[in-house]
Amino acid sequence: MDEDAVRPLDIGVVAQGPPSARLGGLLRRVARGDDEAFDEVYGLVSPSVYGLARRILRDPAQSEEVAQEVLVEIWRTACRFDENRGSALAWVMTLAHRRAVDRVRSEQAAADREARAAASETHRPFDEVAEEVGDRLERERVRRCLDTLTDLQRQSVRLAYYGGYTYREVARLLATPLGTVKTRMRDGLIRLRDCLGVEW
Template sequence: MHGSPTDGTELSRLLAASAAGDHAAFARLYDLTNARVYGLALRVLNDRSHAEEVVQESYLHFWQQAHRYDSGRGSVVNWMLTIAHRRSVDRIRSEELYRRRGSEYTSANAAVPSTPLVEVVEQHEETLTLRRCLGRLTNLQRDSIELSYFDGMTYPEVAAYTATPLPTIKSRIRDGLRSLRHCVKTEEV
């Protein structure tokens, strides 16, 4: 007899077997947890197709990273829900960025009134300041920021693209943005 979905021992056993490559154990783990993972993604995203995509991405992550689960840090369900929640939030951020860039593109390509020379000079100076400040960052910080902000990648996409752990990418970008902010403020003075 299999345990109930709340039976942590059963889920731990199934996850450990999945880490060893047991497809049947992973299928059973999926059957026991899918409703909760999907429910969480749907509540966060409020969109069925996005929730389904996040669930699919999450289960791929669970399969690939099952060996990294640490029972000392929480239950299997909490580990799974935390990952699914993070992926859902990342999806929201990605969608917002996509919409914002679409609006910016539309605005930028609309009929542009003539810009006074003073504004053109100020924009040029701001661009030069930003370039100088980007040049002062470490290569790793600059590359991560450029991938995220200029190429439109989400943090998990940057992590995957650079084969770097997600927490490291988040720290690099956070520290780089702090340095940029400080540099720009210093340059403005």
């Protein structure tokens, strides 16, 4: 049997349950690779397999997928059927039950993984007190470093970085040549960088 060419399930048929003795004989033939025997097995058990999967999964599409998987498994493992351990129908329905339950567990595991991923992506609650303390300490540190600058450096940096003025505007406001303002600001920023211990 070509496993990629499994025919669609005939789910319109309601099975009353195939005669187990006949099914057992068919499974023995399937185990020897008999395609015709598998066709008969397929016709006999597919409605029951689908019905059981549907009761467990409730979703028609997933039930059909599981039923197809079970029928492929029957083709592959028919040689494992042992009539001394139970009826052929019980063996088939056990395969179907296990496969359907595995699908439920797999779906639940996927849902749990998604829930965990979503939970890990949520941001931790914002701690306003810690943020405020951190900001206050950082401002105090910057203020102390600014105090180490000369008056012209400090004024130039404050006007440019806190006031948003251009070099030319700072030079005009401080009545200082533009070149001097640029030099003092550069020197002041170097001292600030060293004081704050940051890379620019």
